[in-house]
Amino acid sequence: MSNQSNDDISGFEKISNTITTYSGSSPVFLAAVGVILLWAVSGPVFHFSNTWLLIVNTGTSIITFLMVFLIQKSQNKESIAVQLKLNELIAANNGASNRLLNIQDLSEEQLKTLYEHYRTLVELTQKAKSNTQSHSIEDAIESAEEDIKNDFLRNKNN
Numbered sequence: 001m002s003n004q005s006n007d008d009i010s011g012f013e014k015i016s017n018t019i020t021t022y023s024g025s026s027p028v029f030l031a032a033v034g035v036i037l038l039w040a041v042s043g044p045v046f047h048f049s050n051t052w053l054l055i056v057n058t059g060t061s062i063i064t065f066l067m068v069f070l071i072q073k074s075q076n077k078e079s080i081a082v083q084l085k086l087n088e089l090i091a092a093n094n095g096a097s098n099r100l101l102n103i104q105d106l107s108e109e110q111l112k113t114l115y116e117h118y119r120t121l122v123e124l125t126q127k128a129k130s131n132t133q134s135h136s137i138e139d140a141i142e143s144a145e146e147d148i149k150n151d152f153l154r155n156k157n158n
Helices: 010-025 026-041 050-092 108-127 139-158
Strands: none
Touching: 010 026, 010 108, 026 050
């Protein structure tokens, strides 16, 4: 897959990517601290008036409001990118179960059920002689049943 050129990205996307990149940087943090210090030092000049308080309250409220959406957009994009990378790893691994490729589309209840299945898988593979052999719940159950059967036959013959 080729890299998407910057020409294909919308203006809003470019701006939000730039703001996201720079808003978490040290220079921007230091600038924010400088603005707050400047505001605090200017307090005596403005006699700590309501207008003086309103300036910082309004500014921080607006910035916070906008940053919430920007952070959520960035988080959504990152989440999709990580999901695609995991899907690629699952698809490329011959032993992996492809049933998990669209796991992000499941409901919370379906995810809980799947979690319980994998908890069972962990328990079964811990009982097995080798916990690296099975790649699915079905394999783990089959392996555990085989181990139990073999243990039973060994104990019966002793």
